[in-house]
Amino acid sequence: MTATVSFADLGLADPLLRAIAETGYTAPTPIQAQAIPQVLKGGDLLAAAQTGTGKTAGFTLPILHLLMQNTPALKKPGRPRCLIMTPTRELTAQVAESVQTYGKHTPLTSMVMFGGVNINPQISALRKPVDILVATPGRLLDHCGQKTVDLSGVEILVLDEADRMLDMGFIRDIRKVLALLPKQRQNLLFSATFSDEIRSLARGVLNNPGEVSVTPRNTATELVTQTVHLIEQHNKRDLISHIIRESGWHQVLVFTRTKHGANRLAEKLVKDGLTAAAIHGNKSQAARTRALAGFKDGKVAVLVATDIAARGLDIDQLPQVVNFELPNVPEDYVHRIGRTGRAGATGAAVSLVDSSEIKLLKGIERVIGKTIERRPVEGWTPPAGNSAATYERGERDEDNRQPRRQGAPRGGNRNGGGNAEHRPSRPGQGPRQTPAARGDRPANGHRPDRGQAQSPRSAEGNGRPSGRPAGAGRPAGSNRPAGAPRAALLGK
Known part of the structure; x- marks a missing residue:
């Protein structure tokens, strides 16, 4: 279909076609x-x-067109016309960047809103009119509670990565936001997968919707070469360090099941002479922004992440993804390896699987409908003295050295927070998640972003989108000049 259709054929306004042309794309996905x-x-x-596959541009471009065609005579401060909700801070920033890039030749304004950063710059930005608001549910409800944002003028609602929002426990927050919106509005629900829960949510939100599905349910892209190395847990850190160094990988995204494990793996890789950083829910937003910026700029070769980052990371031409541990939920495997092989590029995904993870591996293969190739690692033998008992003893010793807040359980990592995510779930169960791991705010009403980064020093003023005036909409940590073209944006 895309061989004969151009963006000009879709009926988009000239300012949008001009912005698309500046990114270097002519044909839609x-x-x-x-x-x-x-x-x-x-x-x-x-x-x-x-x-x-370009899902973000699939809704930002027509939204910009519709808002341009129906400009109100009077815009009120803090009263957005379009609300886009996403599950994670990183994804929120990326969607906002797309809005800013495609809308740079239009008079429309936008802003981004998420937790983990000082709320005051966001309040200041809401004192001006805003057309498009991109937000995580928890921080959005904080603003609603303080009456700093007015959702009564929303004409278009977008739920992006809706399945992930349900997985992360945001259904209550979504329902609270829906209750604040006008009854007459256009609703768009975008998702990487269709589940029974998603269809149930759609029935409650959408009115006689059209439906588009361009890939079979829960399939992995054929552009990604998938392999499995069978290896015991106590040898995994040494093996992944060997593979990265021997293969000369300069940009590799590694997924762990726990925040605790992400920190320790990053420390091990740094000790072995690699540049590595960890990114997960217990890290401050400033630390997450620095790590991601360093990875995109090539200053950090290995980014170790938990599943909170599986949907929120968009790195152009990312060549390698490694599953240090398999996810507890098979569908999350699809999202993890989907970080590579984007926008028509090829990629590779390697999974390190120990004997306790075989059931998880079988579940993943059932979901994707194929058997993943098992491949031995050439030229590597486990270091002498490595054993499960030695590994467990080292883990306990390391835990005992970790500083603890008074009353906190042992085993917490250095970045604070509870240890719920550090205890892997049994195979077949969903991951245990702390409030921070669930993203901006869980459905039980606890707000992990309150009280964090409230001082001016920690307000993250270095390019943080939420602290910029309405319309700035650029992601945290971006050094790219405003309005500069960014290739592969349409590959999101």
Whole structure:
């Protein structure tokens, strides 16, 4: 379909076509070619496409067009016309960057809102009119509670990565936000997968929606070469260090199941002479922004992440993804390896699997409908003295050296927070998640972002999008000048 259709054929306004041309793209991806015309018609839409297929541009471009065509005579401060909700801070910043990039030749304004940073700059930005608000649910409800934002003027609602929001426990927050919106509005629900829960949510939000699905349910892209190395847990750190050094990988994203494990793996890799950083829910937003910026700039070769980052990271031409541990939920494997092989590029995903993870591996293979190749590691033998008992003893010794807050359980990592995520779930169960791991704010009402980074020094003023005026909409940590073209944005 995309071989014969151009963006100009989709009926988008000239300022948008000009911005698209500056990114270097002329043909829409399948999800864009199907979704954009339906959104422009003004109806509700339920859309599914696996990650990396251009889903973000599939809704930002037609939204910008619709808002340009129907400009109100009077815009009120803090009263957005479009609300886009996403599950994680990183994804929120990336969607906001897309809005800013595609809308740079339009008069529309936008801002981004998420937790973990000082709320006051966001309050200041809301004192001006804003057309498009990109937000995480928890911080959005904080603003609603303080009456700093008015959702009564929302014309278009987007739930992006809706399945992930449900997985992270945001359903209550979503329902609270829906209750604050006007009844008459356009609703767009975008998701990497369609589950029974997603269809149930869609029935409660969407009104006679159109439906677009460009890939089979829960499939992994064929552009990613997948392999498995069978290895016991106590040898995994030495093996991954060997593979990265011997293969000469300069940019590799590694997924661990726990925050605790992410920290320790990053420390091990640094000790072995590699540049590595960890990113997870217990890290401050400033630390997460620095780590991601260093990885994108090539200053950090290895980024070790938990699943909180599986949907929120977008790195152009990322060549390698490694599953240090398999996820407890098979669908999360698809999202993890979807960080590579994006926008038509090829990639590779390597999984280190020990004997206790075989059941998880079988579950993943059932979901993706194929057997992943088992491959031995050439030229590597476990270091002498490595054993499960030695590994466990070292883990306990390390735990005992970790500083603890008074009353906190043993085993917490150096970045604070509880240890719930550090205890792996039994195979077949969903991961245990701390409030921080669930993202901006869980459904039980606890707000992990309150009280964090409230001093001016920790307000993250170095390029943080939430502290910029309405319309700035650029992601935290970005050094790219405003309005500069960014290739592969349409590959999101």
